[in-house]
Amino acid sequence: MSKIEVKSLYKAYVAGNGRGPEQCAKDQLILKDVSFEVKERSFTCFVGPSGCGKSTLLRIIAGFDSPSGGAVLVDGRPVERPSSKHIFVFQEDGLFPWMTAYENVAIGARWIEDKKERHEQVMEYLELVGIDGFENHYPHELSGGMRRRAEVARALITNPDLLFMDEPFSALDFMTRMHMREEMVNVHAMFDTTILFITHDIDEALQLGDQIIVLSERPTEVKADITLDFPHPRDLGSEPLAKIRREVYFLMGLHAAL
Amino acid sequence: MDRGTLRRRISSISGFVLLILVWEGAIRLFHVSHYKLPGPVDVGKGLLELAGSGVLLDHVIASLFRVTWGYFLAVVTAVPLGLVLGIWRGAREVINPLIQFLRPISPLAWIPIALLWLGVGDPPAIFLIFLSSFFPLVVFSMSGVESINVTYIRVATNFGLKGLELYMKVIFPAALPSIVTGLRITLGTAWLVIVAAEMIAVKSGLGYLIVDSRNSLRTDYVIGGMIVIGAIGLFLDHMIRKLEDLPGIRWHGKQR
Numbered sequence: 001m002s003k004i005e006v007k008s009l010y011k012a013y014v015a016g017n018g019r020g021p022e023q024c025a026k027d028q029l030i031l032k033d034v035s036f037e038v039k040e041r042s043f044t045c046f047v048g049p050s051g052c053g054k055s056t057l058l059r060i061i062a063g064f065d066s067p068s069g070g071a072v073l074v075d076g077r078p079v080e081r082p083s084s085k086h087i088f089v090f091q092e093d094g095l096f097p098w099m100t101a102y103e104n105v106a107i108g109a110r111w112i113e114d115k116k117e118r119h120e121q122v123m124e125y126l127e128l129v130g131i132d133g134f135e136n137h138y139p140h141e142l143s144g145g146m147r148r149r150a151e152v153a154r155a156l157i158t159n160p161d162l163l164f165m166d167e168p169f170s171a172l173d174f175m176t177r178m179h180m181r182e183e184m185v186n187v188h189a190m191f192d193t194t195i196l197f198i199t200h201d202i203d204e205a206l207q208l209g210d211q212i213i214v215l216s217e218r219p220t221e222v223k224a225d226i227t228l229d230f231p232h233p234r235d236l237g238s239e240p241l242a243k244i245r246r247e248v249y250f251l252m253g254l255h256a257a258l
Numbered sequence: 259m260d261r262g263t264l265r266r267r268i269s270s271i272s273g274f275v276l277l278i279l280v281w282e283g284a285i286r287l288f289h290v291s292h293y294k295l296p297g298p299v300d301v302g303k304g305l306l307e308l309a310g311s312g313v314l315l316d317h318v319i320a321s322l323f324r325v326t327w328g329y330f331l332a333v334v335t336a337v338p339l340g341l342v343l344g345i346w347r348g349a350r351e352v353i354n355p356l357i358q359f360l361r362p363i364s365p366l367a368w369i370p371i372a373l374l375w376l377g378v379g380d381p382p383a384i385f386l387i388f389l390s391s392f393f394p395l396v397v398f399s400m401s402g403v404e405s406i407n408v409t410y411i412r413v414a415t416n417f418g419l420k421g422l423e424l425y426m427k428v429i430f431p432a433a434l435p436s437i438v439t440g441l442r443i444t445l446g447t448a449w450l451v452i453v454a455a456e457m458i459a460v461k462s463g464l465g466y467l468i469v470d471s472r473n474s475l476r477t478d479y480v481i482g483g484m485i486v487i488g489a490i491g492l493f494l495d496h497m498i499r500k501l502e503d504l505p506g507i508r509w510h511g512k513q514r
Contacts, residue, residue, distance in 0.1 A: 064412055084418035094413045097509035098431040107417050107427075140509050158417070 001076065002037040003194045004061065004162075009034040009070035010219075011056055030056050032219035034070070038211065043188050043195045045205035047248065048215030048223075054198045055091065055166050057220070061196065062088045062164050074162065084111075086162040087155040091170070094151055095139040101126065101150045102135035108154040125153040129183075145176040156191060165197045169204070181207055185232045202248050206236055212244075214251050223251050296478040304478030305485065313467075318486065320462040321452050324380060328387020329448045336392045337437060340399020344433065345425075350400065357396055365390040365451045369458055383455040383463075390451040391444035398440025402433030435502075435510035442498045449491045464490075 011031040030053040038044050046054050059065040061072050063082040072079045074086070082088075087108075095104045105122045112118040126132045129149035131142070139147050148168055155163055169177045181204055188195055188208075199205050205212045206228070214224040226244060234241060249255075278298045284290065285297050292300070308314040343350040365386045372382035406429065414428040456465025464487050471479035501507065 062416075064415075082412075082416050084416065086416075088412070088416050090409050090413065092409055094409055096410060096413070096428065096431070098434070098506045107419070110417065110419075138505065138509060154417075 001040075003040040003042070003075065004038040004196075005071070005073040005076075006034055006036050006057075006061065007071045007073070009057070009060065009067050009072060011053065011060065011065075012068045029219035031060075031067075032221055034215075034220060034222055036213055036222055036225050038194060038196065041192055041194055042210040043197065043208055044211045044213060045209035046196070046198045046213050046215060047200065047202055047205050047252070048220065049217050049252065050200060052215050052218050053220040054215060057215075058088070058164050058166055058196060058198060062086050062162075064088070084158060085160055086164065087158055087160040088164040089151055089155055089166065089168050091166040091168070093139060093147055095147055095154070097139045100136050100138055101131060101142065101146075104139070104150055105135075105154045105157060108157040111158070121157060125157045126150075128156070129153040143176075144172050145180065148172065148180060152187070156187065156193075159191070160193055163193045163195045165195065167198050167200065170200065177201075177204075182233075184208055189232075202245065202252070203236060205248075206241060206245055207234055212248065214248055224248070293475055293477055296481065300478045301481045301485070304476070305482040308467075308479060308482060314486065317462060317464050317467045317483075318490065320460075320466075321456065321464045322490075324383045324455070324463065325387055325448050325452050327380075328384040328452075329391050329445060331384070332388045332391035332395055332444070332448075333441065336395035337399045340396040340437075341403055341425075341430065341433065343396070344400040344403025345429065354400070357393055361393040361397065366454055369455070373459060378459055380460065382459045383452065386451055386455040386459075387448045390447050394444050394447065395437075395440050398443075399433065399437050402436025402440075403429060405436070406432040431506055435507050438501050438507055441501065442495065445494055445498050446491065449487075449494060453487055 009031055010029065010033055013028045013030065034057060046057070048054050056065060060067050061074070061079060063079045063086065088094075095101075096107070099107070102122060105125055106118065109118050109121050109125075112121055123132065123135070126135050129152055131146050131149050131153070134142060134146060139150070142150065152168075169180045172180065184195075184197075185208065187193075197205075197208060209228055212224075212226045212228060213222055214226070215221070216223045224247070226248070228241075228244065230241060236242065236245060281295075282298050285295060296304070305314070343353055368386060368389055369382070372385050376382040376385055410428055410432055414424055419428060452463065453465035453468070456463035457469045460466055464483050468480050468483040471477070471483065502510075
């Protein structure tokens with residue numbers, strides 16, 4: 001059984017009131033008939049032009065936004081509200097700026113009753129993401145990369161069933177982004193988590209994804225649903241991957257960029 | 259002290275030096291009568307007289323006492339009310355228009371009512387300070403909650419924070435910078451209003467000192483009193499600004 005099933009999902013700005021997607025004015029329609037499935041413990045990347053409904057799509061699956069029509073099933077049940085087992089790492093800084101890195105990560109460890117155990121867990125996860133020694137720093141005292149790490153630690157410490165990441169590394173510099181990419185591969189190998197990851201970086205999707213879903217411009221439809229069955233680390237220059245890369249570029253209308 | 263700080267210190271002091279020079283120069287040049295405008299030296303002597311006899315300290319304490327009470331009462335009522343209105347939309351829609359209507363009425367317009375209701379003495383003066391701080395503080399607290407970044411609320415919901423924990427860990431700290439700005443601005447207003455209130459309702463305080471000195475044509479005391487008011491206002495602002503440097507508040511305006 002699939003972990004997530006998205007069936008004929010559509011979303012319009014104005015509440016649809018039961019009207020089908022064809023009745024909505026074109027500029028009000030964000031998602032139009034989106035369907036796909038995600039396997040348990042897989043890493044799914046969403047790529048698509050900026051301004052398409054990628055973030056909206058993820059917010060709906062996470063339960064922060066409701067669809068105008070269609071269905072989203074997680075473990076066979078419709079999504080109704082956000083869950084503390086489905087953690088969303090937001091595009092902007094989602095760390096609480098009035099809390100230190102330690103206090104932020106501890107928010108994710110609220111479910112641990114025993115104080116000593118909670119403390120040990122928080123320290124362990126801070127170390128896991130490599131920001132131990134900075135636990136008493138406030139977010140504005142950390143670099144962009146460290147802030148992302150703290151946020152990932154806060155998400156992972158909940159032992160999430162689903163992990164949503166909305167362009168988490170897009171604001172980072174090139175080197176930091178490459179490091180974070182590598183570490184996401186490790187994180188996925190270490191944790192039994194299904195990850196849904198939005199990126200506008202096609203290479204990032206090819207490095208990370210078990211599945212790449214290529215989305216169109218608004219109103220968003222699924223242009224392609226590609227399965228990537230390659231072990232990590234991946235060489236994007238190798239022939240089968242290079243071929244998929246060309247395909248994705250082509251699908252996104254980037255003929256001259258190759 | 260590094261060179262930049264030293265330079266700024268000198269610049270900020272030189273403005274005062276310039277004012278005193280122009281003041282003294284103007285008096286000598288235009289032969290201004292002592293009653294209209296005494297010179298800086300005379301005002302300094304007057305201030306020393308007031309301070310030496312202990313009168314000045316009594317007036318300062320009287321004024322600070324009233325400001326402290328009025329301001330304190332406003333803080334403990336307005337901040338909780340503002341937070342509740344920020345969270346509870348239904349109540350906000352009823353109460354907010356009322357507050358917006360009452361807010362532009364100067365506390366000074368309330369003086370007759372204050373005297374009628376509370377007689378003379380400290381109560382009407384404290385009441386006026388309370389009014390001057392209350393409405394702006396409600397608005398600052400309320401908009402502090404209203405303008406919380408939606409991401410913080412989403413994150414809190416995502417991690418299952420609700421009820422009291424949501425308010426204490428997310429909503430209140432997120433609104434705190436706006437509340438602190440409100441505290442700073444209203445303390446300034448309270449200090450402005452106390453002088454006016456003391457000119458009418460009471461027989462002590464810096465406002466009273468100024469009016470009383472004018473009646474006895476002691477213009478040097480009038481200007482001395484003004485200088486003390488300015489200095490205390492500056493000191494109060496300096497102290498409350500320290501709140502903005504607290505670790506839970508410093509983040510404001512430093513995001514990215």
